[in-house]
Amino acid sequence: MEKLIITAAICGAEVTKEHNPNVPYSVEEIGNEAESAYNAGASIIHLHVREDDGTPTQDKERFRLCIEEIKRRCPDVIIMPSTGGAVGMTNEERLQPIYLEPPPEIATLDCGTMNYGGGDEIFVNTENTIIYFAEEMNKRGIKYELECFDKAMIDTALRLNQKGYIKEPLHFNFVLGVIGGITASKRDLEFLRGSIPEESTFTVCAIGRYEFPMVTQSIIMGGHARVGFEDNIYLSKGVLAKSNGELVEKVVRISKDLGRYIATPDDARKILAL
Ligand code: KMH
Numbered sequence: 001m002e003k004l005i006i007t008a009a010i011c012g013a014e015v016t017k018e019h020n021p022n023v024p025y026s027v028e029e030i031g032n033e034a035e036s037a038y039n040a041g042a043s044i045i046h047l048h049v050r051e052d053d054g055t056p057t058q059d060k061e062r063f064r065l066c067i068e069e070i071k072r073r074c075p076d077v078i079i080m081p082s083t084g085g086a087v088g089m090t091n092e093e094r095l096q097p098i099y100l101e102p103p104p105e106i107a108t109l110d111c112g113t114m115n116y117g118g119g120d121e122i123f124v125n126t127e128n129t130i131i132y133f134a135e136e137m138n139k140r141g142i143k144y145e146l147e148c149f150d151k152a153m154i155d156t157a158l159r160l161n162q163k164g165y166i167k168e169p170l171h172f173n174f175v176l177g178v179i180g181g182i183t184a185s186k187r188d189l190e191f192l193r194g195s196i197p198e199e200s201t202f203t204v205c206a207i208g209r210y211e212f213p214m215v216t217q218s219i220i221m222g223g224h225a226r227v228g229f230e231d232n233i234y235l236s237k238g239v240l241a242k243s244n245g246e247l248v249e250k251v252v253r254i255s256k257d258l259g260r261y262i263a264t265p266d267d268a269r270k271i272l273a274l
C-alpha cells in the first residue's frame with residue numbers, strides 16, 4: 001500500500017490553552033509543536049496562527065514569521081496554511097496566507113457552509129466563495145486540500161471540478177465529528193470514500209475521541225491521516241497529550257503495526273503531485 005502521509009494540525013482556531021496548556025500560540029511555541037510533529041513522522045503541518053494572547057488571526061505577517069520558524073527547524077516539511085481561519089472572518093482576511101511569497105505549496109479549501117459547533121456559529125463558504133478561493137489559488141499554482149465536513153461538500157467540489165474551477169488531481173480531507181457536520185463512524189467514512197473518484201487521494205481527521213479510530217480506518221482503507229490539537233487534545237482517555245508529536249507518534253505506531261510505512265515530505269510531494 002502507498003506510504004502514509006501524516007498531517008499534523010498543530011494549533012487550530014478553536015482549542016485553547018485552557019483545554020490543554022500545550023496548545024501553541026507564540027511563534028516559538030508554534031515552531032516547537034511543528035518540530036515535535038515533524039520529528040515524530042509528520043510530513044505536512046496544517047497551520048493556523050494565533051496572536052500571543054491566543055486570538056486566531058490570518059495576518060500574513062504572522063504567518064510569515066511562523067512559517068520561517070517552522071522552516072528553520074524542519075527545512076523540508078510541507079506547510080499547508082488554513083484558508084478557513086476562524087468562524088466570522090472575512091474572505092479577504094482568510095485568504096491572506098496564500099499571498100505570501102513564495103506561495104505555499106498547498107492550502108485548505110473549505111467546500112461548503114455549515115452550522116459549526118452548536119450554538120449560533122455558521123462557517124460560511126458559499127459557492128461563489130469556493131470558486132473565488134479556488135481561482136486565487138489556481139493563479140498562484142497552489143494545490144488545495146478539499147475540506148469536506150459532509151457528503152454535500154464532496155458533491156460541490158466535484159461539480160466545481162466539472163465546471164473547471166477546481167483542478168485535478170483532487171485531494172480531499174474528510175473532517176468527521178464536527179457538530180454540524182457528518183458524524184464520525186466507519187459507515188460515514190465508507191460513504192464519503194465511495195463518493196470521490198477512485199483516483200483521487202484522501203486523508204481523514206476526526207474530533208476528540210474519534211480521532212484515532214477514524215484515522216486507523218483510513219490507514220486500512222488506503223487513505224492518509226491527520227491528527228493534532230486542532231482536532232483532539234488527548235493521547236488516550238483522560239490523558240492530555242504533551243505535544244502534537246505524541247499524537248503523531250501514536251499514528252506512526254498504529255500504521256507500522258498495520259504494515260504501512262510513513263511518507264517523508266518528499267514522498268508526500270510525489271503522492272500529492274505538489
Ligand atoms: N476553523 C474552522 C472554522 C480550515 O482550516 O480550512 C475552519 C477550519 C478549516 O479549520
Ligand code: ZN
Pocket residue numbers: 009012046048082084230
Ligand atoms: Zn484548520
